[in-house]
Amino acid sequence: DIQLTQSPSFLSASVGDRVTITCRASQGISSYLAWYQQKPGKAPKLLIYAASTLQSGVPSRFSGSGSGTEFTLTISSLQPEDFATYYCQQLNSYLFGPGTKVDIK
Amino acid sequence: EVQLVESGGVVVQPGGSLRLSCAASGFTFDDYTMHWVRQAPGKGLEWVSLISWDGGSTYYADSVKGRFTISRDNSKNSLYLQMNSLRTEDTALYYCARYFGPKGFDPWGQGTLVTVSS
Numbered sequence: 001d002i003q004l005t006q007s008p009s010f011l012s013a014s015v016g017d018r019v020t021i022t023c024r025a026s027q028g029i030s031s032y033l034a035w036y037q038q039k040p041g042k043a044p045k046l047l048i049y050a051a052s053t054l055q056s057g058v059p060s061r062f063s064g065s066g067s068g069t070e071f072t073l074t075i076s077s078l079q080p081e082d083f084a085t086y087y088c089q090q091l092n093s094y095l096f097g098p099g100t101k102v103d104i105k
Numbered sequence: 106e107v108q109l110v111e112s113g114g115v116v117v118q119p120g121g122s123l124r125l126s127c128a129a130s131g132f133t134f135d136d137y138t139m140h141w142v143r144q145a146p147g148k149g150l151e152w153v154s155l156i157s158w159d160g161g162s163t164y165y166a167d168s169v170k171g172r173f174t175i176s177r178d179n180s181k182n183s184l185y186l187q188m189n190s191l192r193t194e195d196t197a198l199y200y201c202a203r204y205f206g207p208k209g210f211d212p213w214g215q216g217t218l219v220t221v222s223s
Contacts, residue, residue, distance in 0.1 A: 036150075044150065044200075046208070049209045095152055096149060096151070096152065099150070
């Protein structure tokens with residue numbers, strides 16, 4: 001099975017910061033990667049699919065890049081509502097990465 | 106509005122059985138593959154199972170294979186997860202999600218909590 005790792009597992013940041021989260025696959029997965037945001041007590045929300053395509057309604061401060069085995073999710077200017085846990089998911093076997101919690105510094 | 110609503114989560118003893126339901130609305134249910142995903146308390150997301158649009162293909166995570174059965178009734182716009190031989194490690198919030206092709210899972214339901222405890 002293809003495994004996903006995320007780094008960092010936790011990050012502390014301030015409003016306005018640029019934040020980058022990395023997701024690595026144990027084998028190449030082309031661009032079959034999605035990113036989700038999950039806030040406490042809520043269901044995950046799709047942010048980005050096909051590694052870099054922004055889901056409709058998602059703010060443009062979110063962006064994704066990468067292909068093959070290394071992918072990044074970037075938040076260009078962190079807003080108060082962005083403090084959450086972020087998961088990557090590979091869409092060949094549907095497995096999720098372990099998550100990255102973004103907390104307030 | 107596209108919506109998924111799960112139900113059926115309760116407290117059950119180890120070795121017990123349970124059936125979860127997911128009611129879909131706002132879209133053509135039988136156009137889509139559907140998934141179950143679970144999240145143990147304080148943990149990450151774990152993919153559980155999928156079923157094709159017509160029910161003809163099903164797949165399971167190794168952790169539930171042989172114990173869980175996914176099914177659907179397109180006439181009722183409903184998805185199900187039959188859970189047998191439950192273990193304490195099956196304790197989790199169970200979400201249903203629509204598979205939007207290579208676009209990922211969207212939307213998700215609000216989840217239903219299954220607690221396996223004696």
